[in-house]
Structures are given as C-alpha cells and as structure tokens.
Amino acid sequence: MGRLRQKGNAGAAKAYVTRSIAIKKLQCSLADFRRLCILKGIFPREPKSRKRANKGSSAPTSFYYAKDIAYLAHEPVLKKLREHKAFAKKLSRALGRGEWSSAKSLEENKPVYKLDHIIKERYPTFIDALRDIDDALCMIFLFASLPSNPRIPPSLVENCSRLAAEWQLYIMRSHSLRKAFLSIKGVYYQAEVMDQTITWLVPYQFTQNIPVDVDVRVMLTFLELYQTLLGFVFFKLYTDVGLVYPPPLDAKRDESAAGVGAYLLQEASQKSDKPAVTKVKVVEVEGRQVSGRDVYKTIKNIASSSSNADDMDVDAPTVENNFGETEEEFIVQPSKSDAEMASSLPTLQSLKALPQSINTSLFAPYTFWLSRETSRPIFEFLVRSFGGKIGWPASSGGGSPFDESDDSITHVIIDRPVIEQPSETDEQRERRLKRRYVQPQWVVDSINAGKILLEAPYAQGQTLPPHLSPFGEYEGAYDPAALANEEAAADEDESEIEGEDVEIEDADLENEVLQAVATAATEDSATLRAAELAAEAAGIDPSTFEKEVAKSRRKSKKSSSNGVDEAETDMNKMMMSNKQKKLYEKVKHSQDKRNLERSKLEEKKKNLHKQKRKLG
Secondary structure: OOOOOOOOOOOHHHHEEEHHHHHHHHOOOHHHHHHHHHHHOOOOEOOOOHHHHOOOOOOOOOEEEHHHHHHHOOOHHHHHHHHHHHHHHHHHHHHHHOOHHHHHHHHHOOOOOOOHHHHHHHOOOHHHHHHOOHHHHHHHHHHHOOOOEOOEOHHHHHHHHHHHHHHHHHHHHHOOEEEEEEOOOOEEEEEEEOOEEEEEEEOOOOOOOOOOOOOHHHHHHHHHHHHHHHHHHHHHHHHHOOEOOOOOEOHHHHHOOOHHHHEOOOEOOOOOOOOOOOOOOEEEEOOEEEEHHHHHHHHHHHHHHHOOHHHOOOOOOEEEOOOOOEEEOOOOOOOOOOHHHHHHOOOHHHHHHOOOOOOOOOOOOOEEEEOOOOOHHHHHHHHHHOOOEEEOOHHHOOOOOOOOOOOOOOEEEOOOOOOOOOOOOHHHHHHHHHOEEEOOHHHHHHHHHOOOOOOHHHEOOOOOOOOOOOOOOOOOOOOHHHHHHHHHHHHHHHHHHHHOOOOOOOHHHHHHHHHHHHHOOOOOHHHHHHHHHHHHHHOOOHHHHHHHHHHHHHHHHHHHHHHHHHHHHHHHHHHOOHHHHHHHHHHHHHHHHHHHHHHHHHHHHHHHHHHHHHHO
C-alpha cells in the first residue's frame, strides 16, 4: 500500500508560501522583508492555481517560492537587521534614562552591514554586472539632480553626484558614447563599453520635487544596492585603462562649480623596472635541506633515464626556467587543416588594423563655445566624448579652458533668436564671420548621423528639422523621410496620369468601362477579355487599363485578407481569458492611438506641401 498524501504537504501548497507566512518564518518586519527581497533579487511568483497554493483559500495575497524564503533565512544582512533592531531599543532606553556615555558608546558601535557578498552572488562575472547597470545609472543621475530634502540625506545626493561624474569622466576618456536623444523626459545616452550597449536617462537641470505618494524607502533600498554595484564596476573600468580610482577631487574647482572638471584623472603609478627575484622555497627532509631546484633536477633525471635516448632531439632549442635550469621550448606544429583556408582566416593584427565604423573623434578638429542659455553639463559631455574642445562663460561655472575671445573657436552653440547689434566693432564683426552659429540640436544630430551635418538648416533663428530618436523604433512609427519618399512617388504617378491625353466622350461608355475593369480583377479570363475589348473601343491606353486592373486586384485581395484576419482575431479572442482580453484591448487601443497620431501628422504634412505648391 502506498503512502497516504496529506492535503497541503505536497505540490503547489508546499512549493509556495504567502508573504505573511514568510515574514513569520524570518521573524522580521514587513519593511525589512521588502528590503531583503530587493537586495537579493527575490520577487513574488504567480502559481498556476492560486487556490491550491493557498491551501484552498481564494483570498488575494502574494506568493513566494519556499526555497527563496529558506535562502533568505541564512542571509548575513538579516542578522545585521536584527542586531540593528536590538541596538535601536538599547539606544532609546539609554537616552530615556539620561545615560549619555552609554548612548555614545552604543552609537560608536552601531551595527553596519555591507552588500559586497550580494553583488558577488548576483553578478558572478564582470560582464553580468555591466549588462545590468542601465537602471543603476538612471537612478544615480536622478538622485544627483534632487535638491536638499528632509527625506533624503545630503550625503546621499553628494555620493550620487560623485558616481555620476565618475561615469561621465570614463565615457569621455574612453570615447564610448554612441548615441544621444533630447526627449521630453530628459537626455537619453547610449554608450558601448566592452561590447555591451548601455542606455541611461539624465533629467534636465530643473528643480525636482519629490511627490508625496512616492515610497522613498523602496527607492533608497534600490539606490543602496546600485551604489555598491557601480563602485565595483567603476573600479574595474578605471583600473583596466590605467587610471586611479576614485579620482581625486579638487576642492577649489568644486567650489567654483566646475562640474566634472573638478575631478582629476591620474594615471596609475608604473611598476618597478627591476626584475622580480624568484624566491626558492627550502624545506627540511630527514635532516637535510631540500630546495625546489633539487626537486626539479631529480624529476628531470628520472624522466631522462626512463625515456629512449634515440627519440630525444638533441638540437631542440631550450630556454631557462625559474630554477635556473633549461627546458625544452614549445615548437609550433604545422596545421593539419587546409593551408589555403588557414591563410585566409583573419588574425589579431588584421582585426586591429580594420577601420572603425564609428568616428569617435568627430569633433576633434573643432572648438566650441557655449552660449549662456545652453546647458553646459549636457554639451560638455557630448563634445568631449567625441574629441572636441569646449568653453563656456563664467555664468555657467568655472573651469573653462579658454574665453570667448579665443581665435580657435569654430562653432558657437546658441539657442536664442537673432538680434541685430547696431554697435559692433570691426574686430567683433570679423570674429563673428569666422565662426558658425548653430543651435544645440546640430550637435546631437551630427553624433547620431556619424558625420558633420550642414550647419545651414541648424543656423541661429532657423526652423529646425525634426529631431528623431536614433534608437530602435516600433513598427509603423512616424518617419518623415519615408513619408517624403511616398509623397514623391505619388506625385510621379499623378504627373504620369495627368500627362496622358485620354478623352472619353461618352459618359455612359466610361462608366461601363470602369465597371468592366472592376470585374476584371477576378480570375475569369472571359470577363477580362471583354473588359479589354471595351477599353479598346473607348480609346483607353493599354498601360492605363493594366494599371486599373492591378489596382482593383490589390483592393480585392486586401479586403479578402482583412476579412480572414478579423475572423481569426475573433476566434482567438474567444479562447482568451478575461485578463488576457483586457490586456489585448489595451494593446490594441495604444496601437490605434499611435496610428491615429501618425495619420494626423501625415495629413498635416500633405496639406503643408499643397500650400507650398499653390504659393510656388
């Protein structure tokens, strides 16, 4: 007889636990449980049958894997949180009794936990950590732009600003920036570091207010994890390129609002040129001193005595090993594969010699000057990432490498309308004619295009061309270039039709011909032949007749395919659950909304083109 299975001790009821049961097992508060789950990367799960997982109950609750909760029970951070809870009780008791010396000693011995082991657990390799820093960078730049607030300590904002500056310094030094986009939310950047694409968002320099309904504690827990993660990643990146981490901060430049220029990049100290002295380990065996060199000699003598002397190659080249003896050098054997194929394979030298597809020194020949109304942190980062030189007025902060009167300035980034200057000296006029005044969008569009664009469409006071996102767009997105190509093709078709001198004198005959053309779209050859004879009798050109037949066939195919698609969609919706139907309706609604916006933009552009033609 088999074992009797008791209800609730196997299957989903054993594999899942509710949040309340998990908190009881861990003996911690709800806030500490949330912090642990965020730090360890544990999130709620959705069982196939919520009723079975909840042992017959249908009450709404969150479920977790029982193995994850058992994994949390052995976490060192949980132990530190319990110690901190006991510390808080002792400190409040000491302060209530007026025991100031005891309270001071307790404060000095406050329990503090570290997240180093969690970073090593969640990211076994450096590439894994590098792939997951997108959200970390977004969070760091967000908190770096926040003002002083009672809910956020100033030291936290200062640390986030330091991490943001260190990341920007590395990107500028390694020229890793690839794309940028000026959006409503902020500036999107995309960089390529160690063959990994990293995208992050930087908010504009406006006054940020923290909403009351935002749970800052959850965000601070994520920020705590991200700060530790970025510390590890930045240390590895800086040391790989031979830089000291963390970069030292110049206090004077920082006081003058120099931004990223307040941090100094220092090369790591070179290693000593003296050859390393190999220490020979000596051990005592049976009262006699035996070194590693003696062991090596003994092993070599045994090997030489056991081998055949005739098979030994006396003329083989030798090198000296660590013990001062000689050993055989590695001999490269010829490849047994096809020699022609092996010779055609690329080598490391040939791969290094290939030209780079991305011009990382795009702005190297140019020198820029920022006008006072432009954002200095954004365009300083963009220009320096592509090898350019940039300066700014004192109102935008200190640390500018040159002033406005420098003759090497080639471009002025300005974002204000053209104002006539009646009193202008000859020197100022000559300087203005030498420079090119462009709007800020020119810098971003040139980076995304991978080349220096013409300055005329981006000149001061000009209406700018559309600023499109360089990232992968969804299918059916509004694309002015594609729309312009479609309009050009439509204009060509209209000109061809207008150029044909087709005159139909009899209106009844014309209607009859058009009706015959519409029916000719079917597969009936007799109907098609009759339509051809009717068109020939009416004097219609054969090419025009063929075009009309092709159009009618396309329309019939499109209508039939739409009918089939609608039938399939209805059948699929019948098989969906209520939750899936609601999700599907939301997706369809968003798609219809995007299509409507696109059609409005297309219609608006067509009307503008018609108005230009009338005026022209």
